[in-house]
Amino acid sequence: MALLTSSDLQAIGLTLQVAALTTVILLLVGTPLAWWLARTRSWLKKPMGALVAMPIVLPPSVLGFYLLVFMGPNGTVGQWTQSLGLGLLPFTFAGLVVASSFYSLPFMVQPIQNAFANMGTRPLEVAASLRASPLDAFFSVVVPLCKPGFVTGAIMCFAHTVGEFGVVLMVGGNIPGVTRVVSVQIYDHVEAMEYSDAHRLAAVMLGFSFVVLLALHVYNDAQRKGAGA
Amino acid sequence: MKLRIKNLTSGTVALVFSAVCLADQAQVAVAANFAEPIKAVAAVLEKTTGHTLKVTLGSTGKLYAQIKNGAPFDVLLAANTATPAALESDGLTTPGSRFSYATGKLLLWSADANKVDARGDVLKSGNFRKVAYANPKTAPYGAAAVQVMDKLGLTSTLTPKLVQGESIGQTFNFVHTGNAELGFVAMSQVLEGGKLKGGSMWLIPQALYSPIQQDAVLLQHGANNPAAQALMKLLQSPNIKDLIRSYGYDI
Numbered sequence: 001m002a003l004l005t006s007s008d009l010q011a012i013g014l015t016l017q018v019a020a021l022t023t024v025i026l027l028l029v030g031t032p033l034a035w036w037l038a039r040t041r042s043w044l045k046k047p048m049g050a051l052v053a054m055p056i057v058l059p060p061s062v063l064g065f066y067l068l069v070f071m072g073p074n075g076t077v078g079q080w081t082q083s084l085g086l087g088l089l090p091f092t093f094a095g096l097v098v099a100s101s102f103y104s105l106p107f108m109v110q111p112i113q114n115a116f117a118n119m120g121t122r123p124l125e126v127a128a129s130l131r132a133s134p135l136d137a138f139f140s141v142v143v144p145l146c147k148p149g150f151v152t153g154a155i156m157c158f159a160h161t162v163g164e165f166g167v168v169l170m171v172g173g174n175i176p177g178v179t180r181v182v183s184v185q186i187y188d189h190v191e192a193m194e195y196s197d198a199h200r201l202a203a204v205m206l207g208f209s210f211v212v213l214l215a216l217h218v219y220n221d222a223q224r225k226g227a228g229a
Numbered sequence: 230m231k232l233r234i235k236n237l238t239s240g241t242v243a244l245v246f247s248a249v250c251l252a253d254q255a256q257v258a259v260a261a262n263f264a265e266p267i268k269a270v271a272a273v274l275e276k277t278t279g280h281t282l283k284v285t286l287g288s289t290g291k292l293y294a295q296i297k298n299g300a301p302f303d304v305l306l307a308a309n310t311a312t313p314a315a316l317e318s319d320g321l322t323t324p325g326s327r328f329s330y331a332t333g334k335l336l337l338w339s340a341d342a343n344k345v346d347a348r349g350d351v352l353k354s355g356n357f358r359k360v361a362y363a364n365p366k367t368a369p370y371g372a373a374a375v376q377v378m379d380k381l382g383l384t385s386t387l388t389p390k391l392v393q394g395e396s397i398g399q400t401f402n403f404v405h406t407g408n409a410e411l412g413f414v415a416m417s418q419v420l421e422g423g424k425l426k427g428g429s430m431w432l433i434p435q436a437l438y439s440p441i442q443q444d445a446v447l448l449q450h451g452a453n454n455p456a457a458q459a460l461m462k463l464l465q466s467p468n469i470k471d472l473i474r475s476y477g478y479d480i
Contacts, residue, residue, distance in 0.1 A: 090408040188366070
């Protein structure tokens with residue numbers, strides 16, 4: 001008994017790929033950004049903080065529209081990617097990852113930034129007095145201390161990317177195996193009135209979201225208890 | 230004197246109320262290809278009768294699903310004949326209200342003035358990155374595009390280059406922004422005052438796809454709505470037919 005069609009499975013695989021890649025990219029990009037936001041005294045801190053948080057409040061259609069305009073052949077980003085020989089980003093897997101990275105940025109940056117801020121400067125001062133290099137101090141002191149922030153950021157970023165819909169609908173072009181992620185596949189099923197297919201895939205998403213959020217709560221609770229003991 | 234002013238005010242109030250009652254509003258579901266003409270039609274309707282329209286655009290298939298699930302539309306202007314007929318057999322329309330208001334034409338269009346030649350050979354040349362079409366499951370213009378590619382024997386070579394808009398409106402946007410160099414769009418989307426707005430186009434020969442006959446139907450919800458009834462009547466008047474023709478439709 002095949003519960004999901006092969007195109008459903010393809011959409012699930014694609015979604016997991018986009019989400020995983022976005023999470024890795026945002027861990028690499030978001031960590032220095034979160035560090036800067038947590039430590040800087042520059043006047044730029046507040047505008048940058050607001051900019052990072054914007055995808056939370058912006059309608060995905062706004063993000064999708066701008067991405068389509070800027071990544072298109074007449075847009076600045078589009079001309080730049082073309083001059084690098086990368087072609088244009090809309091309707092491509094890479095384009096989807098770029099769009100998702102903007103879309104999920106705050107979900108990665110904010111938990112990590114909070115963890116950095118809560119840690120304070122003391123552990124770094126101690127590490128420096130023990131002659132640890134900044135890089136060494138970061139990996140052997142900051143990362144372990146701020147692990148809950150990284151874990152929360154990564155999980156939220158992954159889950160939020162899986163749940164992305166509006167932006168993909170606008171810049172994806174609905175190409176099977178390239179940009180047709182689960183949320184779009186469900187939309188397509190509903191549009192074509194294939195309700196039983198929509199039901200099955202929607203149930204998968206429902207289960208997934210619940211399990212992820214439950215796991216996150218259990219993890220955070222365990223961390224808090226561990227810290228309290 | 231005081232009394233007279235009072236009388237006057239209540240008279241004015243009554244007048245305003247009767248005007249409100251006379252001018253009704255209809256909620257109209259419109260296939261995306263008809264986005265431009267419906268604005269002009271709505272303007273004429275408001276000018277001649279005072280009735281106003283609230284327009285919801287989308288692919289015909291999407292609008293059908295919405296109506297079947299109880300969306301409060303009074304009129305459907307579809308991009309095919311099958312959907313209004315299906316609604317009729319579902320008992321969701323006012324019997325006998327269905328008629329054809331336009332026959333649409335499919336174009337291959339590019340925002341680039343030098344991209345599309347008059348015979349559409351660019352499709353065979355493969356000299357482009359992406360070609361957009363509307364989702365054939367829900368958009369009749371998308372289904373027509375599939376027929377064209379099939380008739381030209383280009384389905385397999387074009388497949389890797391296809392991108393799909395969820396309606397003909399989004400498809401046009403993909404081409405308009407240049408993200409897709411080519412696209413199968415509706416003639417009404419690229420015409421302004423009977424002339425090509427910009428870019429380059431190939432008017433696809435009718436032999437390559439079945440005519441896109443578009444039917445209007447008065448829905449159950451709008452059976453007693455004067456604005457909806459007025460719109461149905463207006464769409465059949467000679468003046469409006471000329472207006473619709475100016476957007477590249479046949480009637």
